[in-house]
Amino acid sequence: MVDVDEVLGLFMEGFGRFLEGRGLEFRVDRFALFQNIYRPGESDHLPIEDGRGHFDDFFRYGCGDMEPAPGAVDALRGLSRRASIVIFTNAPGPARLARARWLGRHRMDYPLVLNTGPKGPLAAVMAAQVRGPAVFIDDLISNLDSVADHAPQVTRFQMVADTRLQRLAPTAPDRHARIDDWAELRAAIEATIG
Known part of the structure; x- marks a missing residue:
């Protein structure tokens, strides 16, 4: 996710x-x-x-005028050979079509799930539908904490792609690993899913 x-x-x-x-x-x-x-x-x-x-x-x-995070497209493509990728976003409902088009245009047309509010409850439902390990990646501590509370079996990674935000973003390294580079994150995910 x-x-x-x-x-x-x-x-x-x-x-x-x-x-x-x-x-x-x-x-x-x-x-x-x-x-x-x-x-x-x-x-x-x-x-x-x-x-x-x-x-x-x-x-x-x-919202269609946004660049992909460096390395994200290749990382997801590589991970998709070993795992099911689900895009899990809190983008407002009116943006669903634009968001889906943006993902497709950048070769990230994996299943898209729109959420409202904390992500933990829905992440728990989605994680319960898979047999192997599940991983959740988000930039916001509130979403990572929500997943930790509702689906503690899910491995969580914090990723903040914008270099200007990296120094400003709150972190909780005792609860969630923080990796801001997609190549490193891909390797950590591959190690997690085995």
Whole structure:
């Protein structure tokens, strides 16, 4: 089970370009999405609700304009020879078709599951349907913690693809391994699934 934004795709870069097209600045100063959106030259970020509006618009109109994370396509292709890959994302419902097209365009057209809220309950259901070991990859500690709570048998990896975010992202190394390079992550997954 693998997340999309900041795992398979460089969401922050794509969202930043989308905002620039609207005359805004996207500064990656903190691990808080809506608090990184500014009007040019201003020191206070946009109101949170305005940021949410741009976020929703990005998923409606711009989420197809995102580059794959370096190494992700090749890693999944290699892993798919030994394991079933499921894309597991919290992208809003209106983005389902655009997200599926983006995945297909970048040769990552594996089964796509849209989720809402914490990922642990659904991850537990999906893990119960396989005989071998299951792996979950996400950038957000809240999703990794949810899977740990609901499906502790699932091996969890934190991956943060955007190099600007890597130093800002909260981690919990006592609960989840953190690997931000797809070649290293692929090797760790292969070791896990045997």
